[in-house]
Amino acid sequence: MNRRGLSRHGAKLARWVSPLVLLLGWQLVSGTGLVSPRKLPPPTTVWRAALEVAGNGQLGDGLAVSLRRMLIGFVIGAVIGAALGVFAGLLRWGDVSVDPVMQMIRNVPLFGLIPLLILWFGIGELPKLVLIALAAGLPIYLNVHAGMRNADPHLVEATAVLGYSRWQRLWHVVVPGAAPYTLVGVRLGVASAWLALVVAETIAADSGIGYMINNARDFLRTDIVIVGLLVYAVVGLLMDTVVRLAERWILRWRVS
Secondary structure, eight states, rough: OOHHHHHHHHHHTOOOTHHHHHHHHHHHHHHTTTOOOTSSSSSSHHHHHHHHHHHHHHHHHHHHHHHHHHHHHHHHHHHHHHHHHHHHHOOOHHHHHHHHHHHHHHSOOOGGHHHHHHHHHTEEEEEEEEHHHHHHHHHHHHHHHHHHHTTTHHHHHHHTTTTTTTTHHHHIIIHHHHHHHHHHHHHHHHHHHHHHHHHHHHHHOOOHHHHHHHHHHHHHHHHHHHHHHHHHHHHHHHHHHHHHHHHHHTTTTTOO
C-alpha cells in the first residue's frame, strides 16, 4: 500500500477516535458516580436496555413504524417539491406564481405549524405525514428550482446552434446540469424529513420510536430513552450515507 493509501486509511481510523473517547468518558462519568446513573446511565446499562427492547419487540416494531412514516412522507414531499421546482424553474409564469408562495412557506418555522396541523387533522397519522412531507419537499423544491434556473447559458446556446429541439436541450443540458442541485436537495430533504419525524413522534404518537421514548419517560427509564435517541441518530446517519453513495454513483460521469 502506498503512502497515500496509508494516509487515507489512517484518516478513516482517526474518525473513530472521538466517538471512542466520548464513550469512555461517558462510562467514566456514569460508572464512578460523578453523575447519577438515574440521570445518565452508563453505556453498559444502555446496552442491556437495548437488548431488552430488541428482545421484547418494542425496538423492531417501533423502528418499522417510524421508517414507514418517514418513507411515505418523504416520497409525497419529494414528488410535490420536485414537480413544483421543475414547473417554476422552466416556465417564467410558473416561477412568478409558485416561487413567492414557496419562499413564504420556507420562512415559516416548520415546527410552529404543529399546533395548526393538529387542529386541522387531529393527532392521527395525517398531521405527521404532512409535517414530514413539508420538511422534505421544501429543500428539494429550492434545489430543483435553482438547478433548472442555473443551466449553463453557453451550452444552451451551443445546442440551439446545433439544431437541438427544446426538449432535446432540456434533456441533454438542463436535466444533467440540475442533477447535482437535485441530489443536494434530496440529501437535505432526507435529513429534514427524519428530523420532522423525530419531533412529530415525540409530540403525539401511539406507535414508533418516539412512542417508545415517551413511554420510557413516563416510567423513568432513562436508559430506554437514550436507546431511542441513539436509534434516531444511527438511522439518520445511515440514511445520509446511503444518499451520499447514491449521489456519488449517479454523478460518476462528472469530472472531479
